[in-house]
Amino acid sequence: xxxxxxxxxxxxxxxxxxNLGDVTIPPYDVISKxxxxxFHNRHPYNIIRLTLGKQAENDTNTNNWHTRAAGLFNDWLxxxxxxxxxxxxxxxxxxxxxxxxxIITRYxxxxxxxxxxxNRGIIIPHEKxxxxxxxxxxxxxxxxxxNFSPIFGIYSDQNNILGSLKDAAGxxxxxxxxxxxxxxxxRLWRITDRSVHSHITDAMKEKKLLIADGHHRYETALKxxxxxxxxxxxxSADHPANYVMMYLSSMEDPGLIILPAHRMLKNVQDSDLxxxxxxxxxxxxxxTIPFNEKSxxxxxxxxxxxxxxxxxxxxxxxxxxxxxxxxxLTLKAQIMQQMFGKxxxxxxxxxxxxxxxxxxxMEILGFDQSMLDNIKLIAYSSSExxxxxxVASGSCDISFILNPTKIEQVGNIARQGLIMPxxxxxxxxxxxxxxxxxxxxx
Numbered sequence: 001x002x003x004x005x006x007x008x009x010x011x012x013x014x015x016x017x018x019n020l021g022d023v024t025i026p027p028y029d030v031i032s033k034x035x036x037x038x039f040h041n042r043h044p045y046n047i048i049r050l051t052l053g054k055q056a057e058n059d060t061n062t063n064n065w066h067t068r069a070a071g072l073f074n075d076w077l078x079x080x081x082x083x084x085x086x087x088x089x090x091x092x093x094x095x096x097x098x099x100x101x102x103i104i105t106r107y108x109x110x111x112x113x114x115x116x117x118x119n120r121g122i123i124i125p126h127e128k129x130x131x132x133x134x135x136x137x138x139x140x141x142x143x144x145x146x147n148f149s150p151i152f153g154i155y156s157d158q159n160n161i162l163g164s165l166k167d168a169a170g171x172x173x174x175x176x177x178x179x180x181x182x183x184x185x186x187r188l189w190r191i192t193d194r195s196v197h198s199h200i201t202d203a204m205k206e207k208k209l210l211i212a213d214g215h216h217r218y219e220t221a222l223k224x225x226x227x228x229x230x231x232x233x234x235x236s237a238d239h240p241a242n243y244v245m246m247y248l249s250s251m252e253d254p255g256l257i258i259l260p261a262h263r264m265l266k267n268v269q270d271s272d273l274x275x276x277x278x279x280x281x282x283x284x285x286x287x288t289i290p291f292n293e294k295s296x297x298x299x300x301x302x303x304x305x306x307x308x309x310x311x312x313x314x315x316x317x318x319x320x321x322x323x324x325x326x327x328x329l330t331l332k333a334q335i336m337q338q339m340f341g342k343x344x345x346x347x348x349x350x351x352x353x354x355x356x357x358x359x360x361x362m363e364i365l366g367f368d369q370s371m372l373d374n375i376k377l378i379a380y381s382s383s384e385x386x387x388x389x390x391v392a393s394g395s396c397d398i399s400f401i402l403n404p405t406k407i408e409q410v411g412n413i414a415r416q417g418l419i420m421p422x423x424x425x426x427x428x429x430x431x432x433x434x435x436x437x438x439x440x441x442x
Contacts, residue, residue, distance in 0.1 A: 002122055002155075003114030004204040005243070006088035006197050010146075010437035011176070013083045017045060020178035020186075024434035027149050027213070028052045029133070042181070045081050047434035051140075051148050066143040073144050082437065089190045090197060091436055092165040093247065096185040097429050099257060106255025106429075107162050109200070110150055110188075110436050112243040113209065115225055123153070124208055126410050127420040129215045130373055137220040142227065145440045147245040149433035151214030151221075155207045156411075157250030161200060165189075168196045176435065184429055188436070209248065210414045212427045218244065224440070245438035247431045251407060260404040261423040262387040263356065264379040264396040265365075272365055273320055273397060277327060279364050280318075284329035291324055299326060304384055307401060314355050317384075317401030319391050331355055339363070347413050348420070352402050357421040360400065372422065382426040 017023055022043040025031065028051045031039070039048035049072050053065030076082045091110035096103065116122040141147075174187035191197070211218055221244040228241040235241075249256055280286060287306070291299035303326040307317045314331035336349045340358055348354050361367040371377055379396065381387045387399040405425050413420055 001205040002116075002207045002209050004109075004201050004248075005112050005114075006090045006191075007112045007243075007245070007438060008085040008088055009091060009110070010077075010082050010084045010439060012045070012434065013080050014176075016081055020176065020434070021180050023047055024178070024180055024186075024432050025051070026182070026430045027433055029216070030430055039181075045076060047148060050144065050146075051433055066140050069140065070143045070145075073146060084439070085190070087192055088197075089192050090165065090200060092162075092169050092189045092191055093435070094187045095255075095429055095432070096187075098183075099428070104255045104257070106249060106253055106257075107166065108247045108249040108431070109162060109165060110245065110247050111200075112438065113151075113153070113246040113248075114243055115221055117222065121417065122208060123218070124210045124414045124417075125215050125218070125419060126210060126212075126414040127215060127424045128422045129219060130375055130422065132373070132375065133216045134219050134223070137216050138223050141220055141224045141440070147217075147221075147438040147440065149214070149217065150245045150247040150431055150436065150438075151217050152212040152427060152431045153209040153214075153246045153248045154212045154251050154256065154427075155204075155209050155248060157252055159203065161203045162250055162253070164196065164199060164203070165191055168193060180432060182429075184432075186432055186435060204248075208415070209246070210251075210411065212249075212410075212425070213430060214246075228440075240438075240440045240442060243438075245436065251411060256407060257428045258404045258407055258410070259382040259426040259428045260384075260402040261353075261380045261382060261426045262384060262402055263361075263400040263423075264381065264387050264390045265398050265400075266377055266379065266396050268365065268397040276320065276364065276398070277318075280329055280360070283335050283359060283364075284316075284331055287328040287330070289326040289328070291326070300385075300388060303328070304401070307403060311403040314350065314352055315403070316352060316356055316360070319388050319399045319401070321391050321394060321397050329360075331359075335359070345416065345418060347409070347416060348418055351405065351409065351413075351420065351424070353405065353421045353424040356400055356402065380423045380426075382428065 012020060012023055023046045025039050025048050031052060036052055039046050050069045053069050055065050093108045093110055094105055096105045118125055168191050169189040175190045176188035179185055225241045229235040289299050289303050303317060306328055307315060316329045318327040318329060340349060384401050387401055390396040391399045
């Protein structure tokens, strides 16, 4: 069963930090190199220094950005830049954002969740991870002993558990309210009533929690618990390392939005780019949308409109460097079943990301598992404009533009114990980093 408990969160001290938008950031894995620098320059206490610090040429095993992050974390605590809650709380959080000219609000519960191995089926992953990223996050948590960013989890909430928290918050003003660097509005309420805690804990016991975002951090938390238990003779079930901070939102929340994760490939051989469309023609019906410099924007809009309007099909958009045209690849009937029906389940085989990964990247372009695991070869973006721009500028060689995976597909695959390809989903907005911190020391 899922174990959800309140905790004494650590927050930026409002007496010292007057605008939380200056010090909070998105999760580390969606921050570009330029954004990393911008956040460092934005404020001396920006949490980027703890989650994604600057590397130096003279870094060593004992002096590197992980150790510097630990030093800053302890320094900020000692100076009361960061302060800890007086009593255990559950934290109701909301984020308000605009999407396609609509104002949307998503609610979530921030709490501690008891760690469970994936094979128990209580906390469920839905996509593969990058081993290198997990190792890097492990070094950070070993040094800092804290969760700086909550894992984003979702669950079926037909009994409206989050509604109970909203009722508990009532009409009182939020304990925290700010606009972040991407113009998203965040609010947070502390729920200290122990009877509410008991109700939420009991209601969540029978729930299965699906990791929407933060697979690397969850795997890191499992490794950290094992590591702490080995080096700590007094390790017990009450040790903080048995828990991880999570943000839990309802699958039924109308604010739960999934955007596509477009792929941008680097270091693709010119010969592979030259023959790609011809090879793809063996498996896809291909539509070409040509353009010149004056008509490129209209062509792009036509390209995206056609992609979105055919979302019921397996359709993937393609843009190749030095080509004045966009391509739409619509999968021919029964291709995936004929080629991969014996190794892939029905729920996985019909996903656009599976078609892209298994058929396009591996079969046509010849990627192996190590290449799929190499973050230097494949970049990701939820913005089709950005994915196209990266190719147009020459920063990438080819972009694949996708329709978003549906929440029903994610839930169905996870419940079957299956794993989607890496970066199959982009839950939007990401859960903010720096709103609440969880310390893992007693």
